[in-house]
Amino acid sequence: MPRGLIVVCGATATGKTALALEIAQSINSIIISADSRQVYREFDIGTAKVTGSERELIPHYLIDICEPTETLTLAEYQEQAQNLVKSNITEFPLLVGGTGLYIKSIVKGLKIPRVSPQPQLRLQLQDLGQQQCYQIFKQVDPVGSEKIHVNDQVRTLRALEVFYATGIPISQQQGENPPSYPIIQIGLDCSSEELKKRIVERTKKMIEMGLIEEVEKLVKKYGWDLPLLKTLGYAEIINYLRGKLSLPEAEKEIISHTRQFAKRQRTWFRAYPEIEWFDTTSSNLVEEVLSKLEKSLTRLN
Structure with a gap:
């Protein structure tokens, strides 16, 4: 140390x-x-x-x-x-x-969640549109969605990416x-x-x-x-x-x-x-x- x-x-x-x-x-x-x-x-x-x-x-x-x-x-x-x-x-x-x-x-x-980028998943989510993605985000992680703006596509996609890769909401994997x-x-x-x-x-x-x-x-x-x-x-x-x-x-x-x-x-x-x-x-x-x-x-x- x-x-x-x-x-x-x-x-x-x-x-x-x-x-x-x-x-x-x-x-x-x-x-x-x-x-x-x-x-x-x-x-x-x-x-x-x-x-x-x-x-x-x-x-x-x-x-x-x-x-x-x-x-x-x-x-x-x-x-x-x-x-x-x-x-x-x-x-x-x-x-x-x-x-x-x-x-x-x-x-x-x-x-920081150790989840690498998921290009194919991101493309599928992007096809749904930001509004739909954010609604899904609110359902799977209501706590996390309160910290991310409804129009923040980058962080919304990342949150969903982490959830679908691990089955655990991103808000439960963050902290200091x-x-x-x-x-x-x-x-x-x-x-x-x-x-x-x-x-x-x-x-x-x-x-x-x-x-x-x-x-x-x-x-x-x-x-x-x-x-x-x-x-x-x-x-x-x-x-x-x-x-x-x-x-x-x-x-x-x-x-x-x-x-x-x-x-x-x-x-x-x-x-x-x-x-x-x-x-x-x-x-x-x-x-x-x-x-x-x-x-x-x-x-x-």
């Missing part, structure tokens, strides 16, 4: 990677990624994946562990991350990223089992205007680094309909390559959609009072965070 876990979280473009590298070097630790797209190989520039040189500085885990044609479930991610945390590679591993559900699955110890080791959570944030500036700069940098060429290569290898190519940063470039958008329009849409995404991330993380927030624009950010960690780690000794 580790002596503790350090979480570095926050919205996209707030500087989590840079800070985590500084912390990991300072305390001789490792980094476990909590990014739902960086688990996939070949999706590099558009996901702001850490570089090879950064990985040489500090061991990184749960990056490039899946083929783009595969699907990593939350349960699979949680199991792999928990095993890494418990492996005693280091006393205080760092869990770093902006995928709130990934982080929550570890720090809260979410109980928090880990026994202490967790220190560091959040990075800044003003909306500063975040917008960072997102603009990052988007331009991605295009300069070869985002268009990356997407062209992925399309050539996997085709236009690969689900990952419909995600943020890739979908807009796909529309550019198909002639639906000019490059300036695609760039503008990436910026707009990234800002919307960042807003949702900020809302998610702000709901957790245990996160201690730091201003990413502070000239003494690293020192401030390391001072906080030193005090917290000292209390654990």
